[in-house]
Amino acid sequence: MCGIVGYVGKRNSQEILIEGLKKLEYRGYDSAGVAVYTNEGLQIKKSKGRLAVLESKLGEAPLAGHIGIGHTRWATHGKPSDVNSHPHTDNSSKFSVVHNGIIENYIALKEELIEQGHVFVSETDTEVISHLIASVYEGDIVKAVQKAVTRMRGAFALGVLTEYEPEKLVAVRLSSPLIIGVGEGENFIGSDIPAILEYTRNVYILNDGEMALLTKDGVTLMTLEGNFISREIFRVDWDIVTAEKAGFDHFMLKEIYDQPKAYRDTMGARIDESGSKVVMPEVRMTEQQIRNIRNVHIIACGTAYHAGLVGKSVIEKLARIPVETDVASEYRYRSPIITPETLVIVVSQSGETADTLAALREAKKNGARVVAVTNVVGSSVAREADDVIVTWAGPEIAVASTKAYTSQLIAFYLFGLYLGQTLGTIEPSYVSEVLAEMQQLPEKVEQILSQTGAIKEIAERIVAHKNLFFIGRGLDYAVALEGSLKLKEISYIHSEAYAAGELKHGTLALIEDDIPVIALATQEDLFEKTVSNIKEVKARGAQVIGLNIEGETELAKVADEVFSIPHTHQLLAPALSVIPLQLLSYYASLALGHDVDKPRNLAKSVTVE
Known part of the structure; x- marks a missing residue:
């Protein structure tokens, strides 16, 4: 590194x-x-x-x-x-x-x-x-x-x-x-x-x-x-200009604003002209090989691991194949059960992450097929994997990953749909519906980026606190983990993310007067339960900042403040809900006078165990 x-x-x-x-x-x-x-x-x-x-x-x-x-x-x-x-x-x-x-x-x-x-x-x-x-x-x-x-x-x-x-x-x-x-x-x-x-x-x-x-x-x-x-x-x-700040104050802010383009580029030619089917020629598995998959292991570190958590839900929902997610640094040491019917997906922005590479090699040694999701053509994981899904995010310079993470989400959506349409576990009409929504994501990200003033105000208030919590259920919990990581890695504020349903199992002991709690509530089928959890922290004095889908009105009745993302398919919400959390972290770090692009003790590409 x-x-x-x-x-x-x-x-x-x-x-x-x-x-x-x-x-x-x-x-x-x-x-x-x-x-x-x-x-x-x-x-x-x-x-x-x-x-x-x-x-x-x-x-x-x-x-x-x-x-x-x-x-x-x-x-x-x-x-x-x-x-x-x-x-x-x-x-x-x-x-x-x-x-x-x-x-x-x-x-x-x-x-x-x-x-x-x-x-x-x-x-x-x-x-x-x-x-x-x-x-x-x-x-x-x-x-x-x-x-x-x-x-x-x-x-x-x-x-x-x-x-x-x-x-x-x-x-x-x-x-x-x-x-x-x-x-x-x-x-x-x-x-x-x-x-x-x-x-x-x-x-x-x-x-x-x-x-x-x-x-x-x-x-x-x-x-x-x-x-x-x-x-x-x-x-x-690619041009050297893409590795420069292009007029932004920091690489991280530039890379947050790069995300609409990264979404479009990663989707690119992987959606056919009719908009009704995913095409992935880079995945060279035959239909029979896909049908032979009995389980999937998603292996990654840090932010890429959080993308993998979203990927787990996406693949299980769309392809109906059981998925395990593993932190790469732990994978080899727990003697994972790997067979030739196991599909291993390794996720690494740089394609050089040491622990992820080691896990890839362990998987191949045991006969598994490996798919790599990476942002770097010619990287180690790209060369050693059987199939490679490149995320076309372009060079990412800031240590805190933003566009590489969201491009990984797009890759998982595409791959999940590809598996589902191949296996027949989802209807063609459903594929068309999701793809149509996916192609609107770049414009919806731009809508969120037009509201940075509101997020900046929230960030400048929360920096007065030494502790902060994120809560969510389902896909919202996966995004909460990423939001919490972003905040602590560049603002140095102690932050934790919890599955909202786990609050009563110990976490409520940490809630006290005025402590900020960021509550994600974008999942319609889990919304009422999330609201109940928000009431639990409110009853103990927390200041709740809610994040919901545009048009939903109930959250404002229980949260102190609400930020809304544009309406999208429930499955795709993480690709939008993480954007305000990235901005929140950026502005919090800025308000505290930290080096946004180079947080202390961290490096961009972790090439040692």
């Missing part, structure tokens, strides 16, 4: 490294550093804090050279500090390494290297890599990296330089994303495409167990065993 960038060519590498790291700072921002080969040899500058701190240092004492590596860090081993920042070197300072991921056996390697006389200065696992490469170097940096990698266990993406071979940059990937940018007389590495898109649209996407040797004149791809690889260049067809 850190950011890597590297350059070799004719230009000043420092400038390219810094600009690339700016595009990746959302991946890690507690420290940053660069290593550049200069006339004085391999020179390193790094510092704790945001990238601006490093940029200031380099402004005072720039590093001039045509090859370099850079890194922006999210701490895993060792607290944020200058010495723990990347790049790391060996004792001779002749080798330099940047690293994403975790080296699981670093302690054993470190002890072995200390016995050989190596002296370590940081708390990181990464420093071990630079010492290990130095210890096996015999004049060929590629072979030295290959030897070192065979000793390492864990997940890693590496960029490696040595003063002994100053025209070469080595890149390695194992379970952590890394791409190669191909230019004219210059080449690049990056942990994500935005880092290099300003300079080239031609990329190689490294697979697990692959490495690359870059010089200014070319790129050589090979396996970690040294076997050469031939691969076509992937052409990036």
Whole structure:
């Protein structure tokens, strides 16, 4: 979940490294550093804090050279500090390494290297890599990296330089994303495409167990065993502007406003011209394979897990197949019952989430078919799954996910309808009805976005409280969980979400005078029961902010304040009801003066367990 960038060519590498790291700072921002080969040899500058701190240092004492590596860090081993920042070197300072991921056996390697006389200065696992490469170097940096990698266990993406071979940059990937940018007389590495898109649209996407040797004149791809690889260049067809704020104050706000387009793009060609049928050519299961599905496991982390909870209800209702939802970090360790009749759906915005990848591999090992829902073409889950449903949300930069989450909802609606129409568990008229409503969602999101003033006022009131609760039933409960997560991750207000029917089983003890309770009541068949739960918290002094469907009038009689979303099919309500909750979180964070796009202690892409 850190950011890597590297350059070799004719230009000043420092400038390219810094600009690339700016595009990746959302991946890690507690420290940053660069290593550049200069006339004085391999020179390193790094510092704790945001990238601006490093940029200031380099402004005072720039590093001039045509090859370099850079890194922006999210701490895993060792607290944020200058010495723990990347790049790391060996004792001779002749080798330099940047690293994403975790080296699981670093302690054993470190002890072995200390016995050989190596002296370590940081708390990181990464420093071990630079010492290990130095210890096996015999004049060929590629072979030295290959030897070192065979000793390492864990997940890693590496960029490696040595003063002994100053025209070469080595890149390695194992379970952590890394791409190669191909230019004219210059080449690049990056942990994500935005880092290099300003300079080239031609990329190689490294697979697990692959490495690359870059010089200014070319790129050589090979396996970690040294076997050469031939691969076509992937052409990036989206614009760098989509990764910028486009006039909004924050990426998160821009991405909230991007959602109507993301809905349209994700639906795209997956609805036939008549509007009465879902078409999903990317799902290559035959009708018989679909009929053979006996159960579905949905596996994801965080926000993607909350999308999976909606997906569970959608698939069970439409396809009548039992569905389990699992937090990916727990899935492997509970010995799940997986058979060839199990369909596993993994959900990951980045497609690189370590726990989700591990669960995917566990499922495949046990014979299950895997469908991936991801926002990144060419990501690990996309390559390793049997079928891939890409969510066309576009790049999402803010740490708190918004448009990636709602695009995942759209993907689940489409997939649920696809399963249902294939199995005959829903009538064609029902499919047409839901699809017609789905195609109106973008316009209805725009209606909600026109009412941000009312949500901003609510947000500015709730920030006076240290605790807050969300309640809901059915699909509303799934959305309440996501609303609560958004609020706490960017405003730092303690927030919890509960199934409204569970209040009497302990939660009511936490309700006291004036505590805000946000009550979702968009599900018609559960509305009366939800109202009863609202009365329970009102009787104990809570201030209730209700969220209902436009045209419903009863909620206003029991809640202190009501915000209404446009009328839609009950099944699709989460795609609308989450929008005001996203805005609520945004404005609460803003009112408290926090960094909306980069909340403390969090990173965008969680590529370690």
